[in-house]
Amino acid sequence: MNPADHLMIAPVVLPLFVGAMMLALGGERHRNINATLNVVSTFVLVGISIALLRAADASPTGVAGVYRLGDWPAPFAIVFVVDRLATIMLLLTSVLAAAAVVFSLARWHRAGVLFHPLFQFLLMGINGAFLTGDLFNLFVFFEVLLAASYSLALHGSGSARVMAGLHYIVVNLVASLLFLIGVSLIYGVAGTLNMADLAARIPAIRAEDRALLEAGAGILGTAFLVKAGMWPLCFWLPGTYASAPPPVASIFAILTKVGVYIVLRLWLLLFGEDAGASAQFGSEWLLLGGAATVGFGVIGSLASQDMARLAAFSVLVSSGTVLTAIGMGQVGVTGGALFYLISSTMGLGAFFLLIELVERGREAGADVLAVTREVYGEEDELEESEEVGIAIPATMGILGIAFISCAVMISGLPPLSGFIAKFAVLTAALNPPAGAVPVSGWILLLVLILSGLAALIAMTRAGIRAFWAAPDRTVPRVRLIEIGPVAVLLLLCAIQTIQAGPVMRFMQATAQSLHAPQDYIRGVLGSAGNWPSVPGGGPT
Amino acid sequence: MEIILATGIGVLAGSGVWLVLRPRTFQVIIGLSLLSYAVNLFIIAMGRLRIDAAPVLAARAAGDPSRFADPLPQALVLTAIVISFATTALFLVVLLAARGLTGTDHVDGREPEA
Numbered sequence: 001m002n003p004a005d006h007l008m009i010a011p012v013v014l015p016l017f018v019g020a021m022m023l024a025l026g027g028e029r030h031r032n033i034n035a036t037l038n039v040v041s042t043f044v045l046v047g048i049s050i051a052l053l054r055a056a057d058a059s060p061t062g063v064a065g066v067y068r069l070g071d072w073p074a075p076f077a078i079v080f081v082v083d084r085l086a087t088i089m090l091l092l093t094s095v096l097a098a099a100a101v102v103f104s105l106a107r108w109h110r111a112g113v114l115f116h117p118l119f120q121f122l123l124m125g126i127n128g129a130f131l132t133g134d135l136f137n138l139f140v141f142f143e144v145l146l147a148a149s150y151s152l153a154l155h156g157s158g159s160a161r162v163m164a165g166l167h168y169i170v171v172n173l174v175a176s177l178l179f180l181i182g183v184s185l186i187y188g189v190a191g192t193l194n195m196a197d198l199a200a201r202i203p204a205i206r207a208e209d210r211a212l213l214e215a216g217a218g219i220l221g222t223a224f225l226v227k228a229g230m231w232p233l234c235f236w237l238p239g240t241y242a243s244a245p246p247p248v249a250s251i252f253a254i255l256t257k258v259g260v261y262i263v264l265r266l267w268l269l270l271f272g273e274d275a276g277a278s279a280q281f282g283s284e285w286l287l288l289g290g291a292a293t294v295g296f297g298v299i300g301s302l303a304s305q306d307m308a309r310l311a312a313f314s315v316l317v318s319s320g321t322v323l324t325a326i327g328m329g330q331v332g333v334t335g336g337a338l339f340y341l342i343s344s345t346m347g348l349g350a351f352f353l354l355i356e357l358v359e360r361g362r363e364a365g366a367d368v369l370a371v372t373r374e375v376y377g378e379e380d381e382l383e384e385s386e387e388v389g390i391a392i393p394a395t396m397g398i399l400g401i402a403f404i405s406c407a408v409m410i411s412g413l414p415p416l417s418g419f420i421a422k423f424a425v426l427t428a429a430l431n432p433p434a435g436a437v438p439v440s441g442w443i444l445l446l447v448l449i450l451s452g453l454a455a456l457i458a459m460t461r462a463g464i465r466a467f468w469a470a471p472d473r474t475v476p477r478v479r480l481i482e483i484g485p486v487a488v489l490l491l492l493c494a495i496q497t498i499q500a501g502p503v504m505r506f507m508q509a510t511a512q513s514l515h516a517p518q519d520y521i522r523g524v525l526g527s528a529g530n531w532p533s534v535p536g537g538g539p540t
Numbered sequence: 541m542e543i544i545l546a547t548g549i550g551v552l553a554g555s556g557v558w559l560v561l562r563p564r565t566f567q568v569i570i571g572l573s574l575l576s577y578a579v580n581l582f583i584i585a586m587g588r589l590r591i592d593a594a595p596v597l598a599a600r601a602a603g604d605p606s607r608f609a610d611p612l613p614q615a616l617v618l619t620a621i622v623i624s625f626a627t628t629a630l631f632l633v634v635l636l637a638a639r640g641l642t643g644t645d646h647v648d649g650r651e652p653e654a
Contacts, residue, residue, distance in 0.1 A: 140619065140623070147630065162637050162642075162649075163648070166638050166647065170631075173631065174560065177576060184579075185586065187587075187613065193612075
């Protein structure tokens with residue numbers, strides 16, 4: 001194996017190593033060293049993701065490589081697969097993580113213990129979930145990222161956060177158990193856990209076993225849809241996201257997308273066109289469930305009194321939109337949905353960070369910090385000594401511009417990339433390759449237009465209340481390292497708009513290879529036919 | 541054998557679901573533990589039930605897979621046990637923190653109004 005090939009496993013090994021090193025160095029006693037390590041590691045991850053993305057895009061099959069752990073052949077051991085979809089998700093994660101970690105340096109990383117190692121372990125779990133090509137390994141990475149996210153959601157403590165965290169943990173533990181039931185059912189029927197091997201075997205599953213396989217896939221899908229926040233499995237989400245500390249909420253914007261990613265990957269791989277009798281299994285559930293999620297998110301965001309809940313409901317709208325679009329099962333729509341996924345996640349990440357800065361003038365964030373200080377007894381530490389970085393001038397103006405940009409992004413108005421994304425999805429949905437526009441196309445049109453309108457109303461109202469109609473507000477002290485990450489994320493959205501052509505080409509190529517996964521399967525299993533074919537599958 | 545295992549899984553899962561839906565955090569954690577036992581047994585069952593069959597091939601003997609138990613579910617169960625043990629411990633800490641911060645063991649952090 002070429003030494004450069006080991007770059008494929010670096011997104012998992014680097015955060016693991018750095019996180020462990022932080023703990024070995026004494027955890028909280030050297031917070032500055034930990035902070036430096038965290039920032040360096042996160043930025044290196046951005047670089048690695050870009051390198052992998054370029055490699056995947058340059059490869060004719062879209063698969064940059066398959067990393068066989070221990071160099072065992074594919075169906076028998078765990079593999080990591082680096083393809084277009086995995087690398088774009090890696091890049092999105094590391095960009096959001098870089099913004100969140102820089103933001104946290106201003107004050108939030110002092111609000112509790114072990115922020116930096118937990119952050120690295122969270123990144124390890126997310127990256128692993130994107131890269132792995134094995135169902136059970138996916139479970140392990142899910143647990144890694146969830147264990148880290150439980151602690152990060154509680155970062156800063158306070159009773160609101162602990163209660164929301166409690167619900168979050170219970171819901172996710174139950175979802176993990178459903179995950180295990182689904183995985184073992186699928187194993188019982190198909191006799192493999194390797195995703196590519198599974199996709200190759202599904203067409204040959206006996207008719208009498210098919211119900212069991214589909215039950216397993218349904219239960220497995222439920223576990224992912226809990227994470228993706230599909231209605232009616234999403235009641236835990238607004239409370240948890242709204243009460244999580246801002247940098248953590250910002251990186252949590254990607255956690256729902258992990259669920260969406262797995263649905264996208266597994267559903268198109270296992271139940272695509274080639275799956276025989278099981279092709280398109282469950283597409284109506286994705287379509288209608290996604291539409292219901294958008295409806296729930298819209299009602300919630302219109303009813304939200306504070307901005308953090310508004311943002312949390314916008315997360316639901318975002319993942320519901322992507323799920324509805326995936327449920328269409330058309331290549332062009334999937335490509336547009338991927339574009340939307342990237343831009344809306346960056347917009348939401350920026351919005352979660354911005355909310356804390358805006359609310360600070362209204363002393364809402366200050367309340368939370370006061371509780372934190374009470375719990376941790378750090379009265380002095382949060383005073384003048386933690387004024388890291390330079391306070392920026394014309395604070396309200398800059399915050400206002402950032403807020404308007406976020407509103408434009410989330411509601412999908414021109415000129416930012418949210419508009420282009422929705423436009424691409426609708427163009428593809430209303431121009432199907434053959435025949436008239438299906439009913440699902442009209443549902444999607446309704447969902448996208450209504451959710452955009454509702455988001456605009458909700459954001460406008462929140463903006464008026466925060467910027468114009470607050471008589472007792474004081475101008476918050478905002479430092480460059482706090483507004484900087486927000487500005488960079490929004491700038492990336494603007495770049496995505498300007499470079500819409502190449503980005504869209506990439507997304508469409510990704511969607512092509514997702515809908516025709518032969519290259520993925522061949523890439524993992526090697527040349528076709530070197531694995532034992534078991535008609536009917538199942539261990540004897 | 542099959543009927544005993546199936547009944548066991550059913551009883552464990554049923555009790556677990558009931559307890560998870562109860563309003564006290566301690567009941568929830570016991571319910572989660574019972575559910576995870578049920579799931580672990582279920583994973584074993586999915587590798588087919590075998591009596592007197594080893595999950596590893598004997599040294600220097602030609603392997604006939606039909607004479608051995610499926611080792612993969614057993615490996616999966618080991619992993620699942622470790623992970624659920626760790627998450628239960630973590631949940632226990634959060635449970636105690638919630639009890640300390642809110643003064644009640646109700647899952648909503650406050651007693652329902654009578």
